[in-house]
Amino acid sequence: MLEVHRLVTRSHLSSFVCSLEKLGNHQRLFGKGVSAPKVKGSTRLSSVWKRCLVMSATSVKSYEYVILGGGNAAGYAARQFVEKHGLSGHKLAVISRESVAPYERPALSKAYLTANPPTRLPAFHTCVAGGGAPQTPDWYAKNGIDLLLSTEIVDCDLNSKCLTAKDGSKYGYGKLLIATGSDALHLDELGMQGAHLGGIHYLREIAEADKLYEAMKACAGKHAVVVGGGYIGLECTAALVINGVRVTMVFPEPHVMARLFTPEIAAHYERIYAQKGVNFIKGTVVDSFADENGSGQVKYVRLKNGPVLEADLVVVGVGAKPRTTLLEGALAMEARGIKVDGHLRTSHADVFGAGDVITFPLKMYGNRMARVEHVGHARQSAMHAVDVMMGATTEPYDYLPFFYSRVFHLSWKFWGDTPAQAKTIVVGEMNPKLVAVWIDQDGHVVGTFIESGTEHDENKLKELARTRPKANVARLEEAAAANDVDGFLNAL
Numbered sequence: 001m002l003e004v005h006r007l008v009t010r011s012h013l014s015s016f017v018c019s020l021e022k023l024g025n026h027q028r029l030f031g032k033g034v035s036a037p038k039v040k041g042s043t044r045l046s047s048v049w050k051r052c053l054v055m056s057a058t059s060v061k062s063y064e065y066v067i068l069g070g071g072n073a074a075g076y077a078a079r080q081f082v083e084k085h086g087l088s089g090h091k092l093a094v095i096s097r098e099s100v101a102p103y104e105r106p107a108l109s110k111a112y113l114t115a116n117p118p119t120r121l122p123a124f125h126t127c128v129a130g131g132g133a134p135q136t137p138d139w140y141a142k143n144g145i146d147l148l149l150s151t152e153i154v155d156c157d158l159n160s161k162c163l164t165a166k167d168g169s170k171y172g173y174g175k176l177l178i179a180t181g182s183d184a185l186h187l188d189e190l191g192m193q194g195a196h197l198g199g200i201h202y203l204r205e206i207a208e209a210d211k212l213y214e215a216m217k218a219c220a221g222k223h224a225v226v227v228g229g230g231y232i233g234l235e236c237t238a239a240l241v242i243n244g245v246r247v248t249m250v251f252p253e254p255h256v257m258a259r260l261f262t263p264e265i266a267a268h269y270e271r272i273y274a275q276k277g278v279n280f281i282k283g284t285v286v287d288s289f290a291d292e293n294g295s296g297q298v299k300y301v302r303l304k305n306g307p308v309l310e311a312d313l314v315v316v317g318v319g320a321k322p323r324t325t326l327l328e329g330a331l332a333m334e335a336r337g338i339k340v341d342g343h344l345r346t347s348h349a350d351v352f353g354a355g356d357v358i359t360f361p362l363k364m365y366g367n368r369m370a371r372v373e374h375v376g377h378a379r380q381s382a383m384h385a386v387d388v389m390m391g392a393t394t395e396p397y398d399y400l401p402f403f404y405s406r407v408f409h410l411s412w413k414f415w416g417d418t419p420a421q422a423k424t425i426v427v428g429e430m431n432p433k434l435v436a437v438w439i440d441q442d443g444h445v446v447g448t449f450i451e452s453g454t455e456h457d458e459n460k461l462k463e464l465a466r467t468r469p470k471a472n473v474a475r476l477e478e479a480a481a482a483n484d485v486d487g488f489l490n491a492l
């Protein structure tokens with residue numbers, strides 16, 4: 001049966017059209033048994049009806065499942081649909097604004113910029129980091145998945161279950177997985193003077209990585225200012241240094257990676273960066289950017305209450321914002337993300353979420369709500385959401401927070417939690433190892449960190465963060481005082 005909509009507003013009209021389109025898609029448009037809808041009080045019915053017919057006949061596609069987004073979560077979700085649930089036959093569409101199939105985004109600030117020769121697609125399509133073969137567009141085609149690239153969704157009508165793309169095409173769904181990820185926070189959005197100038201780079205998608213790579217190569221021997229002392233700041237600084245660019249890092253905190261590192265851990269990484277010629281300006285932020293002689297290219301970076309730095313290139317990494325705009329007002333939100341329950345269900349039936357964009361309960365921490373912008377969560381939440389969508393699990397999502405980074409010859413990993421009141425014990429000089437543990441007020445190990453660990457060390461630390469045993473603090477402090485990394489690991 002056709003739903004009958006009152007044609008009162010533009011959005012009513014659009015959801016009406018959408019319903020017709022979905023129906024038309026299944027029934028080959030207004031075939032037997034379908035009659036024109038009766039819309040009370042509308043004298044324009046016949047013209048609307050004709051438009052519906054035209055639109056329905058041209059741009060309708062309906063799927064049982066749609067993944068909105070084409071990033072890390074999308075790639076792993078698609079694989080889960082195919083490999084675990086045997087989905088085929090064009091029941092699933094992946095809709096992405098990007099022009100390439102889902103890829104392992106972490107590569108963009110690492111081997112994409114630093115390897116020789118630099119890593120390029122198809123080598124890092126998902127799910128290579130999860131032990132799979134790269135899912136090229138052929139993989140999607142072979143498995144009967146419609147991969148709709150360069151397709152930005154601009155409207156999401158949850159009542160009629162219809163997505164509208166920028167070009168006007170419409171996609172109906174039975175169940176929707178929202179995996180729109182996050183975007184870099186841009187300084188021009190904050191109204192900063194000069195932030196629109198050329199030569200100021202952000203890094204989120206592959207096109208930006210291409211631009212940064214070219215700019216970096218052109219700046220060998222020159223000077224870059226990196227704004228932000230977090231993940232992008234540290235990883236891009238390493239890439240710039242490896243490519244022969246001199247770097248000054250500017251950030252407001254007293255040390256790098258303030259959201260995770262203790263001052264002691266940070267000092268070890270800063271020492272290595274300083275040895276490679278990196279200059280740090282801490283405790284301040286950028287006030288404005290300026291060009292020279294109206295060139296339109298950034299040349300000066302003015303700091304708040306501080307000096308003016310010259311720059312041939314600027315990289316900005318001042319945080320990310322989840323891409324929720326489409327769903328504002330339509331779905332419950334929390335902590336800037338789309339709120340989901342332990343089964344990754346949003347507040348709307350048949351709509352699920354995964355990855356950076358969701359705020360979800362951390363089961364192992366009493367269902368504390370959290371948003372996590374890391375790839376391990378994107379992969380695991382995507383696969384879990386698919387299992388729920390396919391009715392294959394009733395278990396809640398149980399994520400152990402896991403963060404990592406790789407820069408120069410270094411590679412660190414962290415598991416667990418860092419409560420504000422936790423005591424941290426750090427051991428090692430990064431020759432090559434450094435280990436740290438966070439111990440909560442009850443004396444339990446809740447967070448674990450290692451630089452340059454062996455697989456055995458890493459498995460052990462991951463397990464400890466998961467099981468949270470009582471710590472022998474006296475023995476750990478003794479081993480730390482003796483700078484005995486292996487003794488420390490044994491005492492854990």
Ligand code: FDA
Pocket residue numbers: 068069070071072073074095096097098105106107108109151152153154179180181182203204205323326354355356357372373374375376378402403404405406
């Ligand atoms: P992701 O951002 O990957 O994908 C979202 C997708 O949705 C994109 O394809 C986007 O274009 C699309 N989209 C959004 N809105 C849309 C719309 N309206 N219509 C159509 N498509 C739309 N993490 C980590 O743990 N270790 C690491 O080393 C790194 N390294 C790293 C490097 C760099 C450069 C970045 C930017 C990020 C990382 N991360 C990371 C973070 C990690 O990459 C991130 O957490 C995941 O990519 C999140 O996966 P999602 O699928 O949620 O979003």
Ligand code: NAD
Pocket residue numbers: 109182184227228229230231232233235250251252253257258259284285286316317318319320373374375403404405406
């Ligand atoms: P971040 O939160 O890690 O770091 C932001 C940094 O910018 C902080 O040091 C912050 O204090 C600083 N900052 C904020 N405002 C500033 C200003 N006005 N001037 C100077 N500094 C300012 O965010 P990011 O590094 O931009 O990373 C963006 C996203 O990419 C995040 O989601 C992150 O998780 C993800 N990412 C993750 C990895 C990884 O996990 N290894 C690597 C790269 C990117």
